[in-house]
Amino acid sequence: MQEKYSIGEVAAMLEVSTRTLRFYDEKGLVKPAYTEENGYRFYEKEQIRQIELILFLKDLGFSLKQIKTLIQDERGSKSLELLLKQQYQENKQKINELTAKQKQIEHLQKIGVLSAALTNFSDITSIMRKEKNLTALRSRLLVWGGLLTLFEIAGIGTALYLYQMKMTTILVIEVVALIAIVFATAWGLSRYYYEQVEYVCPNCGDVFIPSFLTFNLSPHTPKFRKLTCPKCGKKSYCLEI
Structure with missing residues (x-):
């Protein structure tokens, strides 16, 4: 005789609520091995394995509707393979979307340090909009930079040829x-890039534009430039907006 487990024991074993197990029963996902006249549900190891499978697939992102279809499908492993491929693509898309949101949050966290500059939500919206424009601008400049490099290489090649020909x-x-x-x-x-950007001081929140010479000579990262704030006089890496 197989060992039987009450609904409470199964719930504790699998770390789910008894309400969840009743819901699975009502939806036809996993029926108890038998139900006594007083309504008490009892499960055997086969049903417990089915519940474990449901919980596993649910953790992977499958909907209960998909799981039910899979359980009732006679093709079994083939259906699971197809569903896994589909779920993989859906999860990948969600990851890409979350990654994009994470980048926005990280950027806002950097901006959050500049609380003095953010007087209201419109400031944040404005900065994020400028950031998108700057990202597109940086991409265009990279293309131009690549073309300029190719032009330089071609020019050097031509110069070497002329040198060898003694022209x-x-x-x-x-x-x-x-x-x-x-x-x-x-x-x-x-100059074009310089005219598109401003800088925010992380100390006082002042928004300013440095001189063109300072802009070109200052150490910088893709989004920050080490500048002296004209308002507070402190030199630090200022956010480019």
């Missing part, structure tokens, strides 16, 4: 032109 006059003209074009393009890109 000195043309070589000098080509080198001067290359330097001028690279410098002008780099200056233009830097």
Whole structure:
């Protein structure tokens, strides 16, 4: 005779509520091995294994409707394989969405240090909107930077060829032109980026724009630049907005 377990014992064993087990019974997911006349439910090891499977699939993100379909499907493992693939894609999408939200939260946490600059929610919204625009701007500048690098490589290659051919006059003209074009393009890109950004002091919350020279000479990361605040006079890494 198989060992039987009351609904309370099974609930304690699997760390779920008796209400959950009754719900599974009502939905036709797992029926007790038998129910006595007084309404007491009793389970055997087979039903406990089924409940464990349901809880496992539920933890993976499956809905109870999917789990019920799987349990009742005669194809068994094949259906499970298909459902796992589907659930994997859904979970992957959720992870990507959560990752994007996490990045926004992390950014807001950095901004949170600058509480003096955030007088209301519109400030946060404005900064987040600017951040999206800056991200797009940085991407465009990376493309331009890559094209400029390719141009430099092509220019150096041409210069080497002219040097080997002893075409000195043309070589000098080509080198001067290359330097001028690279410098002008780099200056233009830097100036364009400079005109799109402002900086927030982490100490007093003042929003300011440094001089173009200071902007170019200051140490920086992709989102912060070490600047001296014109209001409080403290030098620190200021958030770029």
